[in-house]
Amino acid sequence: MPGSSSDAVSAPRPATGKLGIITPGLGAVATTFMAGVESVRRGHTKPIGSLTQMATIRLGKRTENRSPLIKDFVPLAALDDIVFGAWDPIADDAYTAAKKAGVLEDRDLEPIKDFLSSIKPMPAVFENKYVTRINGANVKKGKTKRDLAEQLRQDIRDFKARNKCDRVVIVWCASTEIFIKPGPKHATLEQFERAMENNDEEIAPSMLYAYAAIMEGVPFCNGAPNLSVDIPALVQLANDRGVPISGKDFKTGQTWMKTVIAPGLKARMLGLAGWYSTNILGNRDGEVLDDPASFKTKEESKLSVLHTILQPEIYPELYKGFSHVVRINYYPPRGDNKEGWDNIDIVGWMGYPMQIKVNFLCRDSILAAPIVLDLALFSDFAQRAGLKGIQEWLSFYYKSPMTAPGLQPEHDLFIQQTKLKNTLRHLMGEEQITHLGLEYYQS
Numbered sequence: 001m002p003g004s005s006s007d008a009v010s011a012p013r014p015a016t017g018k019l020g021i022i023t024p025g026l027g028a029v030a031t032t033f034m035a036g037v038e039s040v041r042r043g044h045t046k047p048i049g050s051l052t053q054m055a056t057i058r059l060g061k062r063t064e065n066r067s068p069l070i071k072d073f074v075p076l077a078a079l080d081d082i083v084f085g086a087w088d089p090i091a092d093d094a095y096t097a098a099k100k101a102g103v104l105e106d107r108d109l110e111p112i113k114d115f116l117s118s119i120k121p122m123p124a125v126f127e128n129k130y131v132t133r134i135n136g137a138n139v140k141k142g143k144t145k146r147d148l149a150e151q152l153r154q155d156i157r158d159f160k161a162r163n164k165c166d167r168v169v170i171v172w173c174a175s176t177e178i179f180i181k182p183g184p185k186h187a188t189l190e191q192f193e194r195a196m197e198n199n200d201e202e203i204a205p206s207m208l209y210a211y212a213a214i215m216e217g218v219p220f221c222n223g224a225p226n227l228s229v230d231i232p233a234l235v236q237l238a239n240d241r242g243v244p245i246s247g248k249d250f251k252t253g254q255t256w257m258k259t260v261i262a263p264g265l266k267a268r269m270l271g272l273a274g275w276y277s278t279n280i281l282g283n284r285d286g287e288v289l290d291d292p293a294s295f296k297t298k299e300e301s302k303l304s305v306l307h308t309i310l311q312p313e314i315y316p317e318l319y320k321g322f323s324h325v326v327r328i329n330y331y332p333p334r335g336d337n338k339e340g341w342d343n344i345d346i347v348g349w350m351g352y353p354m355q356i357k358v359n360f361l362c363r364d365s366i367l368a369a370p371i372v373l374d375l376a377l378f379s380d381f382a383q384r385a386g387l388k389g390i391q392e393w394l395s396f397y398y399k400s401p402m403t404a405p406g407l408q409p410e411h412d413l414f415i416q417q418t419k420l421k422n423t424l425r426h427l428m429g430e431e432q433i434t435h436l437g438l439e440y441y442q443s
């Protein structure tokens with residue numbers, strides 16, 4: 001077979017039957033994602049922004065001209081085979097939630113009103129202490145956090161049976177929880193389970209969803225910066241149970257831009273004196289992030305990228321001590337249409353200063369929705385390909401990618417993209433592409 005890899009893995013299982021995608025959180029991101037998939041299925045729109053639907057992948061040598069669509073190369077679930085579900089403390093169905101989120105216009109929502117209205121959120125595991133700005137009555141009751149996790153497990157089993165799903169994936173699209181540091185309660189499964197039974201406050205609702213998913217053999221992706229599945233106890237559990245996990249925090253807007261521009265500066269050995277990012281945002285996510293405890297979780301996630309890309313410890317003359325400031329301002333009139341400003345003070349030849357200004361008028365949920373789709377489809381594929389535990393090749397989609405202990409996360413978008421595509425090639429028994437290309441010049 002042309003391009004066949006010597007260390008080929010066994011072929012991934014095909015994507016037969018239905019795939020359930022359940023999102024904790026049925027807000028702006030989740031409803032925009034579901035509405036988009038349904039609109040694509042009905043031929044109303046194109047899946048713009050989704051690698052699984054639109055990207056190609058080069059295979060073999062450039063002269064072979066083999067560049068299939070990723071979805072034709074890799075056995076991914078078809079959009080027609082997806083069934084949606086959600087949990088949310090607010091009982092609004094997906095149509096009502098989408099109307100309130102204000103992301104999509106009536107011309108896009110009305111034609112699929114029947115579909116969206118049929119998606120009703122299951123009662124959530126929710127505590128106001130972890131997300132202070134949200135109140136809702138569609139909430140589970142249980143004596144202990146362990147009871148609540150068991151109820152989530154039952155929900156997953158019921159959803160699967162009700163919708164005749166072959167497989168399920170869970171993508172966290174719920175609000176950002178308050179900042180929690182990983183501690184002893186998160187260290188081992190035994191300590192984690194005991195802490196659930198003791199209703200320990202170190203166990204946040206997002207961790208219960210992650211635990212329930214893994215126990216049910218369901219891949220779990222975390223779109224928010226809160227710890228959730230990123231704790232040793234759950235990483236170990238995912239490895240033991242053969243479940244792919246990934247996170248944290250969808251990489252959209254300003255951070256995505258950072259991971260495009262910063263590698264460019266470093267590639268040319270241009271210095272950085274400072275990077276100031278600020279934005280105005282008026283959706284409910286912005287309101288939640290207006291709470292300092294939730295903002296701290298987000299801030300940690302947003303601040304980490306520049307240091308790991310620029311490596312000031314290796315390039316002190318260029319990057320030591322640069323100033324990095326991130327602000328998020330809740331400003332209701334803008335709704336989901338965020339406006340971000342970046343001021344980048346860079347340093348060139350002979351120390352001369354220059355500035356780059358980026359004014360990004362983006363739509364948060366429009367950028368996040370295709371990420372939800374890709375993460376769900378790739379995580380399902382990963383499981384069928386026999387992968388388990390942390391899926392670092394999905395770093396491409398995250399602001400704070402999870403890695404093996406002691407490993408620096410890779411933030412450079414282009415390295416992340418190469419890693420993603422090479423992982424697909426590897427899993428499908430194709431050669432890695434190194435871009436060496438000497439063979440084209442050997443006579």
Ligand SMILES: NC(=O)c1ccc[n+]([C@@H]2O[C@H](COP(=O)([O-])OP(=O)(O)OC[C@H]3O[C@@H](n4cnc5c(N)ncnc54)[C@H](O)[C@@H]3O)[C@@H](O)[C@H]2O)c1
Pocket residue numbers: 024025026027028029030087088089090101124125126127131134136172173174175176177205206223224225249250251252253283284285288364365367368
């Ligand atoms: N849109 C983006 O560009 C982007 C980027 C990165 C991360 N995120 C994250 O994605 C998440 C969703 O963003 P959004 O704009 O849809 O927010 P949103 O406020 O519109 O929706 C979040 C929903 O989660 C629900 N929720 C809160 N706690 C819950 C729980 N314990 N269980 C189930 N549901 C719960 C809320 O009731 C709400 O309906 C946020 O955490 C946000 O920080 C978004």
